[in-house]
Amino acid sequence: MNDFDFALGETADMIRDTTRRFxxxxxxxxxxxxxxxxxxxxxxxxxxxxxxxxxxxxxEEDGGLGLGYLDHVVAIExxxxxxxxxxxxxxxxxxxxxxxxxxxxxxxxxxxxxxxLISGEHVGSLAMSEAGAGSDVVSMKxxxxxxxxGYVLNGTKFWITNAAxxxxxxxxxxxxxxxxGITAFLIESGMPGFSIGQKIDKMGMRGSPTxxxxxxxxxxxEAQVMGPLNGGVxxxxxxxxxxxAVLAGIQLGLMQACLDVVLPYIRExxxxxxxxxSFQLMQAKVADMYVALNSARAYVYAVARxxxxxxxxxxxxxxAILLASENAVKVALEAIQALGGAGYTKDWxxxxxxxxxxxxxxxxxxxxxxxxxxxxxxxxxxxRVAQ
Numbered sequence: 001m002n003d004f005d006f007a008l009g010e011t012a013d014m015i016r017d018t019t020r021r022f023x024x025x026x027x028x029x030x031x032x033x034x035x036x037x038x039x040x041x042x043x044x045x046x047x048x049x050x051x052x053x054x055x056x057x058x059x060e061e062d063g064g065l066g067l068g069y070l071d072h073v074v075a076i077e078x079x080x081x082x083x084x085x086x087x088x089x090x091x092x093x094x095x096x097x098x099x100x101x102x103x104x105x106x107x108x109x110x111x112x113x114x115x116x117l118i119s120g121e122h123v124g125s126l127a128m129s130e131a132g133a134g135s136d137v138v139s140m141k142x143x144x145x146x147x148x149x150g151y152v153l154n155g156t157k158f159w160i161t162n163a164a165x166x167x168x169x170x171x172x173x174x175x176x177x178x179x180x181g182i183t184a185f186l187i188e189s190g191m192p193g194f195s196i197g198q199k200i201d202k203m204g205m206r207g208s209p210t211x212x213x214x215x216x217x218x219x220x221x222e223a224q225v226m227g228p229l230n231g232g233v234x235x236x237x238x239x240x241x242x243x244x245a246v247l248a249g250i251q252l253g254l255m256q257a258c259l260d261v262v263l264p265y266i267r268e269x270x271x272x273x274x275x276x277x278s279f280q281l282m283q284a285k286v287a288d289m290y291v292a293l294n295s296a297r298a299y300v301y302a303v304a305r306x307x308x309x310x311x312x313x314x315x316x317x318x319x320a321i322l323l324a325s326e327n328a329v330k331v332a333l334e335a336i337q338a339l340g341g342a343g344y345t346k347d348w349x350x351x352x353x354x355x356x357x358x359x360x361x362x363x364x365x366x367x368x369x370x371x372x373x374x375x376x377x378x379x380x381x382x383x384r385v386a387q
Contacts, residue, residue: 004294006301011067012074018051019075023082031083034207035352040165041086041207042123045093049120053079054094057242058102062110063118068308069242073249073300080253081260084356085208087250092161092208093117095246097124100170100239101186104227109186113168125166127157127187127213128236137172137182137236142215144173144183150222151175153185153215156197159363163211164196171213172232182232186224193218204355240365241317245307247364248300248321251328254357255293258335261350262286265339282338289334292327299323315377318370321360325367328357 008016030041048054056072058064065071072095080087098117101110101124116122130140142155153173163169167189175183187194197212227235263286266277276282303320306312332354336343343350361367 004297006297008070008074008301012071015056015067015071016074016078019053019078020081022047022051023078027079027082027086031086032349032352034083034085036206036346038201038206038209040089040162040209042165044086045120045123047120048090049118053090054098054120055102055114055118056094057099058114058118062102062114064102064114068304069245070301070304070308072246073252073304076246076249077253077256080250081257082253083207084250084254084257084353085205087253088205088208088247088359089123089162091243091247091250092126093124095243096126096161096239097166097168097170099242100126100184100235101168101226103239104184104235105186106226108223109226113186117168122167123162123165125160125162125169127160127163127169127171129159130156131158138179138233140172140174140182142171142173144175144185144220146175147219150220150224151185153187153193153218153220155215157213159200159210160213161208161210163213164199164209169213170226172236175232176230179233180230182236183229184226184232184235185220186226187218187220191218191220203358204352205359206355241312241314242307244317244321244364245300245304245312247360248296248303248324251321251324251357251360252293252297252300254328254353255289255296255331258331258350258353259286259289259293261348262289262335262338265342285334285338289331292331296320296324296327313377315374318365318373321364322367322370322374325357325360329354329361332357 034041052065053075055064056067056075057069060066076087076091079090101113117124128137142157144151144153169187171185171187172182173185174181193216195214197214200210202210266282267275269276300320303312303316335350336354339348339350342348
């Protein structure tokens with residue numbers, strides 16, 4: 001299938017070609033085992049670092065490529081085409097952790113943490129969610145109480161991607177009351193009082209490790225505060241648009257992976273003496289899959305370009321991942337249907353694509369929250385015009 005040319009530019013095309021080649025040669029052969037064994041392929045991290053994939057949006061003076069979010073979307077799309085679980089861990093590392101450090105850390109913090117994260121020697125993570133605080137982030141309970149020489153953290157985080165393997169974590173904790181009482185901290189594995197709790201066995205995205213973080217009188221110095229004290233919500237929300245745009249690329253990769261399997265299958269599978277792809281109902285099915293993919297691509301790429309231009313909107317970032325995520329689930333379901341009984345077996349990867357696709361209906365803000373953001377903005381804009 002020839003790709004539609006979205007005219008993303010030479011740099012994005014180069015990133016796509018490089019990442020696709022690596023993903024085809026190194027990630028795709030591991031994908032089935034990664035899922036079956038729920039194994040995090042940490043050996044890929046230095047290899048991805050050598051290609052520059054971990055620091056795409058980091059300035060050159062800080063050791064990155066100095067490129068944009070559109071380039072990052074293209075990279076995560078190609079990684080996820082080979083393995084969505086690797087794509088998820090990659091996004092948590094390179095965007096949720098590395099990109100936030102690049103945007104908010106002090107020069108000293110950048111010099112300390114970024115080199116090994118960008119090289120892939122270290123794995124990064126971000127910890128916002130708790131068992132009782134997901135979309136309602138302000139209700140978090142993890143506390144960071146001031147001491148004479150820093151802070152002491154007590155509480156837990158939950159649903160944390162890369163947790164058990166992360167060397168550096170951006171962690172949000174309460175340093176006061178309400179939305180103006182949250183601060184971001186840089187936490188290192190091995191700090192006294194910090195440990196990994198329950199490891200979560202997920203339906204999909206297996207091989208992208210998810211776990212609980214436990215803080216029990218974890219003492220940190222003031223040097224671990226990232227960004228302004230009590231300004232953590234601003235740090236968090238400023239990165240959410242970029243997070244949604246980049247993670248939407250996972251769903252693009254999954255939809256392309258579905259077509260990669262379905263198109264050859266329906267050309268070769270014969271029923272009633274002819275390829276099943278010759279039947280109009282099957283042609284309509286793959287047409288719908290293709291349109292679902294490229295309509296989501298158009299929106300996600302447009303939002304990523306807006307991120308690079310500094311003019312994205314929160315509700316369009318939410319809209320892009322909403323469209324991509326729901327389309328990916330539909331496309332994965334259609335891929336299973338197109339393969340018939342074979343699609344319902346573990347012999348073919350499309351059942352994995354469905355399990356993986358479902359996560360982003362929930363993660364990075366549920367589809368319900370995304371709709372709330374979009375609807376509230378649209379209704380509010382109408383009220384402002386009426387006034």
